[in-house]
Amino acid sequence: MSGFAETPEPPYVAVVFTSSRTSGDGAEDGAYAATAARMEELAAQQPGYLGLESARDRLGITVSYWADEESARAWKAVAEHVVAQQRGRDTWYSDYRVRVATVTRDYGPLR
């Protein structure tokens, strides 16, 4: 896979999640990586999921794409995801922002 989300024609919804990790110990790093991978897998099974793009260096940015606001909200409320969010707040993230946005136009090198 290229790493790019293959999204349809706008409009659709983008959830921009920006985070900074706590320093944490090695065991927490492993738990974090496993949970992050599981959440990507679980997100992809949700109704309205369109794709996900992710990068991390000093800051982490994950953008998930959804058919509409309703499907983005539903993903936030999925039980296993709620548990992961709580562990993120308690342990993995020193800070974060979530921004929910409606994509109105998009383009790449070909247009």
Next chain:
Amino acid sequence: MSGFAETPEPPYVAVVFTSSRTSGDGAEDGAYAATAARMEELAAQQPGYLGLESARDRLGITVSYWADEESARAWKAVAEHVVAQQRGRDTWYSDYRVRVATVTRDYGPLR
């Protein structure tokens, strides 16, 4: 600085730029890094600029925040930025996506 953009209450505009770099030689890496830093500096001087968040590993994601669509469009048309975009297409990026979105709600750990 924390790396997080200190954005106001929504609505505001997010431009999500996702890219993959060409492998390139060392000289191009230096030129790319210098231009990226210059573009961050120049963006911050534009009317309507609200902030910028950026991360890169396999994929690069830069999200710039703007007061409105008009200021986001104006930044795309700034002459020095137009030159950088062209060099990006020709040399630095193997692929990219730009998504322009209206942020409708946002939150962090405190709310």
